[in-house]
Amino acid sequence: MALGVLDLFSIGIGPSSSHTVGPMRAALRFVDELEEQGLLHRVRRVRVGLYGSLAATGIGHGSDSAVLVGLSGFDPETLDPDQVGPLVEEVKSRRKLHLGGRLVIEFEPETDLVLHLRKNLPGHPNGMLIRAEAGDEVIEREYYSVGGGFVVTAEELAADKDAAETIEASEQAVQQDTAAGEKQQTIEFATADELLARCREHGLSIAELMAVNERVTRTDEQLREKLLAIWAVMRECVHNGCTREETTLPGGLKVRRRAPELAAKLEDAEYKASGSLDALEWVNLYALAVNEENASGGRIVTAPTNGAAGIIPAVLHYMDRFVTDADMSDDAVVKFLLTAGAIGILFKRNASISGAEVGCQGEVGSACAMAAAGLCAVLGGTPEQVENAAEIGLEHNLGLTCDPVGGLVQVPCIERNAIASVKAINAARLAMHGDGTHRVSLDQAIETMRQTGADMKSKYKETSRGGLAVNVVEC
Ligand code: SF4
Secondary structure, three states: OOOOHHHHOEEEEOOOHHHHHHHHHHHHHHHHHHHHOOOHHHEEEEEEEEEEHHHHOHHHHOHHHHHHHHHOOOOOOOOOHHHHHHHHHHHHHHOEEEEOOOEEEEOOHHHHEEEEOOOOOOOOOEEEEEEEEEOOEEEEEEEEEOOOOOEEEHHHHHHHHHHHHOOOOOOOEEEEEOOOOOEEEEEOOOOHHHHHHHHHHHOOOHHHHHHHHHOOOOOHHHHHHHHHHHHHHHHHHHHHHHHOOOOEOOOOOOOEOOHHHHHHHHHOHHHHOOOOOHHHHHHHHHHHHHHHHHHOOOEEEEOOOOOOOOHHHHHHHHHHHHHOOHHHHHHHHHHHHHHHHHHHHHHHHHOOOOHHHHOHHHOHHHHHHHHHHHHHHHOOOOHHHHHHHHHHHHHOOOOOOEOOHHHOOOOOHHHHHHHHHHHHHHHHHHHHHOOOOOOOOHHHHHHHHHHHHHHOOHHHEOOOOOOHHHHOOOO
């Protein structure tokens, strides 16, 4: 699977990319396949099984609702988040499903959608089986939600693993056809070391190298438009989070929304004059606002996951408010996101961005490193300094477990994003004080994350069976 920057930043809904967006996409993909094969109108029954981490924290993460919404033909990118509740309520009360938005079938939520607690499918901790009976035919697909909203079938997962094992380092430049049918040279890299080497060889920054590779699928103007649209959704998300009137987040933990109150406080003239740590307070606010929106199922940019979705917008807002001039702002956003995307690709390719696979280090650690790299690039860092910033951003998140209380993406997730956002800014600043040379490379830190994740017990990997999830009493 060739990855581009827009694979790392996609528009969806909360609260989880792997547990909400992924299952919704898998269900929609299944329905689309039925339609393509001309089988949709013959379907009489659909049954879905969720396995592993999807079952363990599926209720708290809204995985069951996401499946129903996906089977009903909705896409997370275009779905209005306010539609989810009524739609799910209707399926449950009428016990009927509008498959693909067209065919009405019987659906018994208790037996047709089953969370198989403590059972796993072989490919990944986030497994799904979807089965449809269409006349005499039975169609069954095994899907995996592998983090960041990515969904693959069992066959694609196996093919991806084979491809990863046969990647040759000599694949440095590859000719590919653009959408317009022209030949375009892409600049391949599998590791951070290779990325730096390619930047040196071609005399490009990391953002420029990424832009070259993106030309295979879209023009520079289209890319810029897409990235600025991502930024617009991030800003809207922060605005929504700061202006909500509801005081408590859904889910039963009774977690208070803090962003609206903090926003009012920071705008208060008396508080401004008190000499508080201004920039840091605003960074906290931006991250809290995004993650509170995520926790309540709002419109979110997956960056690179939903659980860690507050870090990159918080650092971008910091950059926009405290670093760049207004007339430079859009250029800086594009540079930031392209650079962060390159770093995200390294994580996805060489370790994981899935909390169910490697713990929270894969989500918050990856996002922190990506944000640090993006900011460092905008501050004028060389590719070596950018790599250094990303490494610092990851190194101090290594070993972070995933233990969401009540299976909800709230505690520790929301606050953790604020802390990691500040950490990312500090990482970028530290890297800017150096010349790019440093002791631990980003590749070594990513490999350490992969190994640490492999050694981590499953109770610390998005199952809510360990850590804070068992030591904090739900009430
Ligand atoms: S603890 Fe981290 S990985 Fe787990 S759900 Fe929260 S943000 Fe995601």
